[in-house]
Amino acid sequence: MKIIVLVKxxxxxxxxxxxxxxxxxxxRDESILSxxxxxxxxxxxxxxxxxxxxxxxxxxxxxxxGPAGAVNAVKKSLQMGATEGVHLTDDALAGSDAAATSLAxxxxxxxxxQDGPVDLVITGMASTxxxxxxxxxxxxxxxxxxxxxxxxxxxxxxxxxxARRDADTTSETVEATLPAVVSVTDQINEPRYPNxxxxxxxxxxxxxxxxxxxxxxxxxxxGHSGSWTAVTSAEERPARTAGTIITDEGDAGIKLxxxxxxxxxx
Amino acid sequence: MAKVLVFIDNPGNALKKxxxxxxxxxxSLGESVVAVNGNLNGDVTATFAEYGVGTVLRPSxxxxxxxxxxxxxxxxxxxxxxxxxxxxxLDNSPEGKEIAARLGIRLNAGVITDVVxxxxxGTAHKSVLAGSYNTACKASTPVSVLTVKxxxxxxxxxxxxxxxxxxxxxxxxxxxxxAARITxxxxxxxxxxxxxTDARIVVAGGxxxxxxxxxxxxxxxALGAAVGASRAATDxxxxxxxxxxxxxxxxVSPQLYISAxxxxxIQQKAGMQxxxxxxxxxxxxxxxxxxxxxxxxxxxxxxxxxxxxAEIKKRKG
Numbered sequence: 001m002k003i004i005v006l007v008k009x010x011x012x013x014x015x016x017x018x019x020x021x022x023x024x025x026x027x028r029d030e031s032i033l034s035x036x037x038x039x040x041x042x043x044x045x046x047x048x049x050x051x052x053x054x055x056x057x058x059x060x061x062x063x064x065x066g067p068a069g070a071v072n073a074v075k076k077s078l079q080m081g082a083t084e085g086v087h088l089t090d091d092a093l094a095g096s097d098a099a100a101t102s103l104a105x106x107x108x109x110x111x112x113x114q115d116g117p118v119d120l121v122i123t124g125m126a127s128t129x130x131x132x133x134x135x136x137x138x139x140x141x142x143x144x145x146x147x148x149x150x151x152x153x154x155x156x157x158x159x160x161x162x163a164r165r166d167a168d169t170t171s172e173t174v175e176a177t178l179p180a181v182v183s184v185t186d187q188i189n190e191p192r193y194p195n196x197x198x199x200x201x202x203x204x205x206x207x208x209x210x211x212x213x214x215x216x217x218x219x220x221x222x223g224h225s226g227s228w229t230a231v232t233s234a235e236e237r238p239a240r241t242a243g244t245i246i247t248d249e250g251d252a253g254i255k256l257x258x259x260x261x262x263x264x265x266x
Numbered sequence: 267m268a269k270v271l272v273f274i275d276n277p278g279n280a281l282k283k284x285x286x287x288x289x290x291x292x293x294s295l296g297e298s299v300v301a302v303n304g305n306l307n308g309d310v311t312a313t314f315a316e317y318g319v320g321t322v323l324r325p326s327x328x329x330x331x332x333x334x335x336x337x338x339x340x341x342x343x344x345x346x347x348x349x350x351x352x353x354x355x356l357d358n359s360p361e362g363k364e365i366a367a368r369l370g371i372r373l374n375a376g377v378i379t380d381v382v383x384x385x386x387x388g389t390a391h392k393s394v395l396a397g398s399y400n401t402a403c404k405a406s407t408p409v410s411v412l413t414v415k416x417x418x419x420x421x422x423x424x425x426x427x428x429x430x431x432x433x434x435x436x437x438x439x440x441x442x443x444x445a446a447r448i449t450x451x452x453x454x455x456x457x458x459x460x461x462x463t464d465a466r467i468v469v470a471g472g473x474x475x476x477x478x479x480x481x482x483x484x485x486x487x488a489l490g491a492a493v494g495a496s497r498a499a500t501d502x503x504x505x506x507x508x509x510x511x512x513x514x515x516x517x518v519s520p521q522l523y524i525s526a527x528x529x530x531x532i533q534q535k536a537g538m539q540x541x542x543x544x545x546x547x548x549x550x551x552x553x554x555x556x557x558x559x560x561x562x563x564x565x566x567x568x569x570x571x572x573x574x575x576a577e578i579k580k581r582k583g
Binding site for chain 2: 019236
């Protein structure tokens with residue numbers, strides 16, 4: 001099986017995150033592999049391992065689009081067990097919205113399919129920075145592939161893929177024929193931690209760097225110029241401040257109701 | 267006047283509040299056209315008239331629900347093209363966003379999700395990075411596709427009712443060919459409580475409930491609230507994953523959020539810090555949740571919540 005996993009290098013949500021510059025792009029200084037992409041990688045590794053792993057010719061390719069630092073998301077993926085890494089990087093890609101990102105990723109997926117067809121593209125359910133969940137669906141539309149998104153389970157039998165998709169009021173069983181684009185939720189598995197062996201092995205794995213020219217796109221098709229949306233203003237929300245804190249002396253439940261009544265929330 | 271296309275998937279017997287919000291917003295931006303999928307009954311048609319809808323469109327195919335996302339996007343693209351709509355509004359559910367995503371590619375249109383307001387010139391407002399920024403965004407394309415969060419518009423019928431025209435839109439042939447099929451659909455048991463994302467009040471429990479959501483649910487029912495949970499509580503299996511509030515769960519902005527036994531780490535904070543009023547109950551005075559609570563109680567939720575529930579019932583008579 002040849003599986004491409006899309007991984008994104010995102011600002012660590014444990015710290016304050018900021019929008020910078022005249023176009024309000026995300027400050028990526030303190031970045032990590034998006035937590036939600038670890039589930040996608042784990043799902044790919046499990047599918048490959050169930051088929052005999054890399055020894056049996058199964059490939060799990062971690063693909064990241066982003067500036068120089070994004071190579072770290074690829075490296076972490078290799079440590080977890082991806083067989084090879086691809087870093088799509090070009091200054092012209094900066095500021096791409098979902099439409100431009102999906103255009104570049106679709107071109108990269110097609111390029112990676114030149115030396116053997118891709119069976120699956122797996123992504124996380126959303127990035128933890130932009131959080132729009134648009135890219136997997138747009139990628140499927142651009143590639144003309146079935147879209148199986150928000151999968152909380154995933155089985156592949158030959159060319160047939162079966163997934164479970166949980167919504168608020170229903171649970172759906174979804175079937176598609178490979179190749180397909182799949183996004184997985186954080187319910188699908190428990191991602192592994194890179195172990196010492198994995199970290200050592202990753203040093204020997206190759207990372208291919210692709211530029212825009214390599215995937216056959218022009219600078220004008222991506223980045224700010226190729227995007228169909230733009231952020232026109234951004235205002236930092238004032239941080240919440242602590243209000244009244246009391247210690248329960250046996251009547252805190254009553255005081256809580258008094259507070260709600262005073263706020264006209266009852 | 268600009269045409270604004272609103273997508274309403276399976277309206278059922280009566281339009282949901284979020285659909286009425288979309289219709290109200292659409293009318294403020296131009297002439298509204300509704301594209302429906304599924305059965306259309308008399309009451310729903312009457313509501314469209316009350317909300318001033320000019321045209322109601324229906325798909326030529328009846329099997330769109332058998333497939334995931336793609337054919338619905340193909341239908342809407344055809345609807346937008348045939349009506350010349352320049353703005354398309356959808357709900358902000360996961361499926362709404364995905365239909366919008368594919369529709370955007372089909373129409374070469376910019377897509378903006380999580381919208382809380384739209385200006386007359388099409389500029390959309392949203393909050394990003396877990397509520398830490400408010401941004402304004404605009405599509406640079408002739409058509410914009412916007413998915414709008416619930417509870418940001420007050421539904422209001424039109425001053426004068428309309429007599430909507432109806433028309434059928436041909437769903438492009440082949441739009442189901444490369445689509446994933448939905449082969450089974452299981453209805454989940456309804457809780458009878460308000461929907462978590464739309465609720466005016468949310469009562470949420472975390473690690474501190476230690477497997478017993480009873481006090482949280484009883485307080486929620488006394489307040490007519492939805493029940494939420496931290497990831498620790500859903501991961502422990504104490505409550506369904508659907509109840510999770512936070513970065514990998516739902517983002518809520520209720521009038522009141524009562525947090526019980528939740529430490530309030532960033533993961534949880536990301537999903538609720540835009541609530542109007544936050545109340546926190548936690549045994550640990552050092553919990554980060556107290557840094558953002560308007561009213562905090564250092565105490566045992568198993569004492570405080572039942573006492574509050576009893577007091578609310580007493581006052582409400």
